[in-house]
Amino acid sequence: MNKPFKPPRTDRTLTRPAEFLDAETEQALARAWRDRGDTAARNRLITAHRALALAAARRAAGPGRAPDDDVIQQANIGLLKAAERFDPERGFRFSTYAAWWIRAEIQDYRMRSWSLVRLGNSPALRRLFFNLRRVESRLRMTGEVPEDQMDAAIAAELEVDVDQVAAMRQRLAARDGSLNRPALGEEGSEIQELLEDPHADTEGEVGARIDRRAFWSSVAGHMQALPEREREIVIASFVQEPPKTLAELGEAYGISRERVRQLRERGIERLRKAFAAEATAFQP
Known part of the structure; x- marks a missing residue:
């Protein structure tokens, strides 16, 4: 035998039917809370108006959209604040007073959650x-x-x-987005990788890169002017990784270690003089 179909539970079915409070009962509950701190009276006043908070949350969500749980929570917070501050002697109904507090709490939440950057609250x-x-x-x-x-x-x-x-x-115009999301047109890159660093000295970095390029270009030119053996010994001693020792170079060229040292020092001296002459030529 098939079981009868049970409709899914919604926020309507999860909420108990609201108690209807007439004006006299409403004022009596408010006075009990205000004068004696009767939490049962306050809770009864709140429970009777939960549907008011839920309706405000639905309006905030928009037509055809279910209210967000956080918005419902904020609406209930507004209802609680209204019960804490309600003065029954002013002569108006609690629902009128509570509607303002519920709306204010929902609006505050929407402003706070709109962006990580805090909006003004004036x-x-x-x-x-x-x-x-x-x-x-x-x-x-x-x-x-x-x-x-x-x-x-x-x-x-x-x-x-x-x-x-x-x-x-x-x-x-746009909500906050993750800086880790992929960048359009940049395969394998993220948005954060394309942001400009406000502390970066772009001009200085470009200038230093150009200076390094010019320096190594000058070094290459002066190295080419050295005699072949001196050039090879200087490169093997200071540029090559790992550098060659005097003994290894002496064995490779069939000369003594002292002769290798002399050729290396002569090559370095030639380079020193060449750089000195270049620096003098650029002086004003």
């Missing part, structure tokens, strides 16, 4: 963050504002500086 910047795209879209649709005056019009409507509008648009 009222003006919050207004700009949440209304920039809406105001810009409306102004573009009306066609009344020229493109070169768009930032000024947005700034005037939202009561912020023009520079803040441009900076916020740039921040909202």
Whole structure:
């Protein structure tokens, strides 16, 4: 016999049906928490309005999208803060007061999580963050504002500086991305490898590279001017890896160690004089 189909559990089924509180009960619970610290009264007030927090999280997610768990958590934090601060003597319902705190917590979370770079949290910047795209879209649709005056019009409507509008648009243009992701058109490279090092002395490095190239080019020219045996002995003693000893060179050329030393010193002296003459020629 087939078992009856059970629909999957959703956030609606996971949440108990909310208790309906009339105004008198609501005020009595708020006073019990405020005056006596009755946590059971506070928790009952919160539990009765959890659906309010969940609805705000759904609105923040957008049509057709499930609310993020972190957003739901922030909405519940806002609800908790509202219960902590609610004053029943002011004469309005708890849901009206809690809706403001829930919305504020969700907005704060969205601003904090938008970028690793911290956004300002002043009222003006919050207004700009949440209304920039809406105001810009409306102004573009009306066609009344020229493109070169768009930032000024947005700034005037939202009561912020023009520079803040441009900076916020740039921040909202793209979310943070990993520097380890592959670079387009650079096989095997990552984005971080293509970033410019602000502390790098590019001109100095290029200049030093050119100087080294010129130096070794000069060395090669002077080495070619040496007699063949002196050149070979100098290269074998100072350039070749591993360098040859006087005994090994004497055996290779069929001469004594002292003769090898004399040829090596003569070759070095020739190079020293050649570099000295070159340096003198470049002096002003």
